[in-house]
Amino acid sequence: MRGTFANVRLRNQLAPDTEGGFTIHDGRVTPVYDAAMACRAAGVPLLVLAGKDYGAGSSRDWAAKGPALLGVRAVLAESFERIHRSNLVGMGILPLQFLPGDSAESLGLSGHETFTVTGLTGAVPGMVTVHAGHATFRATARLDTPREADYYRHGGIMPYVVRNTLHTR
Numbered sequence: 001m002r003g004t005f006a007n008v009r010l011r012n013q014l015a016p017d018t019e020g021g022f023t024i025h026d027g028r029v030t031p032v033y034d035a036a037m038a039c040r041a042a043g044v045p046l047l048v049l050a051g052k053d054y055g056a057g058s059s060r061d062w063a064a065k066g067p068a069l070l071g072v073r074a075v076l077a078e079s080f081e082r083i084h085r086s087n088l089v090g091m092g093i094l095p096l097q098f099l100p101g102d103s104a105e106s107l108g109l110s111g112h113e114t115f116t117v118t119g120l121t122g123a124v125p126g127m128v129t130v131h132a133g134h135a136t137f138r139a140t141a142r143l144d145t146p147r148e149a150d151y152y153r154h155g156g157i158m159p160y161v162v163r164n165t166l167h168t169r
Contacts, residue, residue, distance in 0.1 A: 002033045004066030014111045024112075036070035046070065047115045049104050050077035055084025064091040068156070074117060076130065076139060078103050085142055092156030094120070095142040096128065107135045122149050 005012075006021035015022045015029050025035035039046055048054075048067065054077035055063055064087035067075070074094040085095045096117065098104075104111070113133030120128050126141045143149040154160035 001036075001066060001069045002031070004070055005032045033070070036072075040071045044071075045073040048072055048075040048077075049109060049111045050075060051103070052078045053081055054079065055081035055088075057081075064088045064093060067091070068093055074115075076104075076115070080142065085144075086148070089143060089148045089152050090157040092152065092154075092159070094152060096130065097140045097142050099138055099140065102137060102139075107132075107137055109133070109135060122153065124149055 002021075004021070008020045010020055012018065012023050012032075014024045018029060021032040022029050023032050023035050024030070025038055036046060046067075054075060063084060067088075068091035072093055074096055075088060076096040076098065078098050080088075080095055080097065088095045094117070098107075109132055113135070116131040117139075118129045118131070120126060120141055122143075124146055125144050127138055128141050130137055130139050143152050151157045151160050154163055
């Protein structure tokens with residue numbers, strides 16, 4: 001878990017002039033792990049605000065498992081690496097994609113906002129409304145198949161399999 005988001009090539013715009021797994025929490029630069037554990041203790045779910053090709057070059061399943069263990073419940077990105085998007089769903093993380101022409105920058109998002117996602121209906125893929133500070137905008141919930149919607153609804157593929165196994169006995 002401590003290695004999640006720790007790649008030295010990552011640049012968290014919340015923590016300028018740092019490399020790797022650092023963010024801002026309570027006004028201080030802190031390791032992502034420590035900030036995530038503080039948010040978990042406070043009952044605050046996390047959202048990753050990202051750019052293009054989120055998940056490209058990642059180590060696949062661990063790249064989704066680590067954020068899930070840290071308390072990430074959604075990723076809002078301009079685009080996703082195909083397999084990584086599916087892995088996020090499998091770990092119970094909601095992949096949200098900006099509409100064409102929208103980005104964190106174009107919407108004036110800094111990452112300091114509180115995000116609320118409404119309107120998730122189970123449509124495949126579906127549209128949601130995102131409220132983030134001063135901005136309200138539409139995004140696509142990238143649950144691309146009915147099976148992915150089921151996985152997400154159950155909190156990921158493992159809870160889905162366990163519930164279905166218990167239900168059939």
